[in-house]
Amino acid sequence: MYTLYYWPGYCSFATHVVLRWIGAEYSLNKVDYEARQSEAYKRDINPSSTVPVLVLPDGFVLSQNVAILNYLADTYPDARLGGDGTTLDRARVNRWLGYINSDVHKVFSPLLHPERVPGNAEAQEATKEIARQTLRRHFEILNSQLETNEWIAGDQRSIADPYLFVLVRWARARKLDLSGLGHLLGHYQRLAEDRAVIDAMAAEKLKHIQ
Template identity: 45%
Template sequence: MKLYSKPGACSTADHIALQWTGQPFQVQVLTAAETKSPEYLKINPTGAVPAVQDGDFVLTQNAAIMGYIADRYPDAKLAGDGSPQQRAQAARWLAFVNSDLHPAFKPLFGPGQFIHDESKYDAVKQAARKRLRGLFEIADRQLADKPWLAGFRSFADPYLYITLRWAANTGVDLQGLDHLIAFKQRMDADPGVQAALKAEGLD
């Protein structure tokens, strides 16, 4: 399997998940310009990461790729113990990060997509930070009595971790969210996380 990733993007979460499988894989680290190249657009016409190639099979969209990695390497138990209940819990928290947390960062990354008046950019960003704080409070409560979002290590955890890195770089207030901070520290110390970050030049 080959992963196309961009350093620090949501694709780094897939890179971590692949590290956690313990199986061999390739990764091609792209620059922003390279994601718009004709060669890459043949793989993903949206010009976004992640994408994976597994033989002749090509897949895009982060949530779909995470599910594929879990199904391709079931021994890693990234979707739980094989029961419908654990897979549903893992998918639930993956959906929370993919559909709620990730999009909530978009006003911070590109406020001009939401309002043309540059004098209002700071207000748009502050509103985004407030919304993100509320979402991270949900994750913090979920982690109050468990080390992982779904109660077991799953494909949701690397994605949450990447959003925490974004939060640190965009001024999102995480003060007092002790369970979330402890989760990030555990992830920072994880060998698979460290290997993925090193490979993408993020260590």
């Protein structure tokens, strides 16, 4: 059985959904900020004090969402969440997973943690406005990709899709401008209606954000 260390609504939600998609047996271990800063967590779970962390059945402790998602895709190839089995399709999935993880996710930092933004109130607001504008450009790119693809990496769902769902959910929670991005919002809604997503949200006690 797997153990997923998570916090509700964080990017760990993507791993939670994938665990349900592949039908794996797992348990959830919710860890708040204080718990993640403890010496025991840093020593035994993750020295960077972040989630997700997935403890494998053999006891191996795996951190970093991209590594975890790829591990699950490789371990359960019949689920086809890492592409169609070809090298090119696998690269296509990782292209979008990498973009979502490296380019888009990090831009949310000033909006998710405004208390960490340096400077006076005016400088802080300027930093947050730059983040909003940058995210809008990223979401326009993602919307364009979804214009001709049902899922972000192509015609079938992949490990990148629930991660994108998480980021759009954050955007909606913070009232970012997503006007005109109908393909992106359609993707979000399809996932919101997915049984595994619904069940994962219920397990984490999350509400759907319209």
